[in-house]
Amino acid sequence: MLKAEPIWALGAMSGTSLDGVDAAMVQTDGERIFAFGPTAYRAYSDDEQAILRAALGQWPGADVSAALDVVQSAHAELLQGFEGADLVGFHGQTLAHEPRGRGTHQIGDGAGLAAALGVPVIWDFRSSDVELGGEGAPLAPFFHFACAKWIGAKQPLCVLNLGGVGNLTWIDPSKARPDEEGALLAFDTGPANAPVNDLMMARLGQPFDRDGACARKGEVAQGALELFLDEPYFRRMPPKSLDRDAFSDMIGLVNELSDADAAATLTGMSAAAVLQAMEHCPRAPDRVLVTGGGRHNPVLMEMMRAALDCPVEPVEAVGLDGDMLEAQAFAHLAVRVRRGLPTSGPSTTGVRAGVSGGILSQAQVKGRA
Numbered sequence: 001m002l003k004a005e006p007i008w009a010l011g012a013m014s015g016t017s018l019d020g021v022d023a024a025m026v027q028t029d030g031e032r033i034f035a036f037g038p039t040a041y042r043a044y045s046d047d048e049q050a051i052l053r054a055a056l057g058q059w060p061g062a063d064v065s066a067a068l069d070v071v072q073s074a075h076a077e078l079l080q081g082f083e084g085a086d087l088v089g090f091h092g093q094t095l096a097h098e099p100r101g102r103g104t105h106q107i108g109d110g111a112g113l114a115a116a117l118g119v120p121v122i123w124d125f126r127s128s129d130v131e132l133g134g135e136g137a138p139l140a141p142f143f144h145f146a147c148a149k150w151i152g153a154k155q156p157l158c159v160l161n162l163g164g165v166g167n168l169t170w171i172d173p174s175k176a177r178p179d180e181e182g183a184l185l186a187f188d189t190g191p192a193n194a195p196v197n198d199l200m201m202a203r204l205g206q207p208f209d210r211d212g213a214c215a216r217k218g219e220v221a222q223g224a225l226e227l228f229l230d231e232p233y234f235r236r237m238p239p240k241s242l243d244r245d246a247f248s249d250m251i252g253l254v255n256e257l258s259d260a261d262a263a264a265t266l267t268g269m270s271a272a273a274v275l276q277a278m279e280h281c282p283r284a285p286d287r288v289l290v291t292g293g294g295r296h297n298p299v300l301m302e303m304m305r306a307a308l309d310c311p312v313e314p315v316e317a318v319g320l321d322g323d324m325l326e327a328q329a330f331a332h333l334a335v336r337v338r339r340g341l342p343t344s345g346p347s348t349t350g351v352r353a354g355v356s357g358g359i360l361s362q363a364q365v366k367g368r369a
Helices: 047-056 065-079 110-117 127-133 141-150 192-203 209-215 220-229 261-278 298-307 325-339
Strands: 007-012 020-028 033-041 085-097 102-105 120-121 158-160 165-171 186-189 288-291 312-314 359-361
Touching: 007 325, 020 065, 020 325, 033 065, 033 325, 047 065, 047 220, 065 085, 065 102, 065 110, 085 110, 085 325, 102 127, 110 120, 110 209, 110 359, 120 325, 127 186, 141 158, 141 165, 141 186, 141 325, 158 261, 165 261, 186 261, 192 209, 192 261, 209 261, 209 298, 220 261, 288 298, 298 312
Parallel strands: 007 085, 085 120, 158 288, 288 312
Antiparallel strands: 007 020, 020 033, 085 102, 120 359, 158 165, 165 186
């Protein structure tokens, strides 16, 4: 177990958007953030994305060796470019997530990565939480709490991550610790970028709706939006989580629409999911800070600003890096695991008690821990 002193940790994240691997260093003791360090990004090639897409939805026992090779090689290639890391947090790639059913499945070999890097690696962050009755997601909220402290927030605020799936963290920064009662509430809001990305790829051969240009030309189909909001998920009390493809039938709701109207409608659904989620907040937030790829979509941001009664801003407004926040989170969480501190709790994943999830793989290199 680590002493309570800051170290440099390197985190890596490959998200449900399947665009590539983010990596970032954070100096942290697992409780406070002392400094942010270098960052880097390694995009997946078209062929690599196709391999990963083909593996989505697969559970342990299926042959996903090609996808595993992609994940391992991309991470090793990127992370070997960093120096000075004492510990690595390796999320891997989520292929399937069904916490109330078959569990959760992230591929990635932490032991192999530790050997390649010569640095201890913490990995498989979600399984312990799910095994103990939690949703296994979202896991970034404990880091979001540290970020709220780092920016000096005084009033409750929300961090909204818009990746393939959206997730919301409500934070009360007056609390001393993230596992203190009333400090956090976190859950998945619904689909975010994944449906629009899939639509753009299927219809136009484009990975995403750049700058919301396609959606801006269209109109939201209110009938489809109302059907979407009838989904029982929105009435479930948090904490709760989703698989990337949990709302895959959304595409079917816009099949008869033009490209522009379909993109506008799916974007509107993502914004409406956030509005529904805000109703679960214990108190109205002072502001909503947006991270993830969705903050680059001005149409989505405009829709949320029009619907919410507080400022909606990218996290860059407070000096954070929205492209790297999840990678930084897994650096921070890795240190919490080494210190035996919880990485999730009843208010973030619904697990019965705080869980410090993750496997430690030591580096088999002389002179290293």
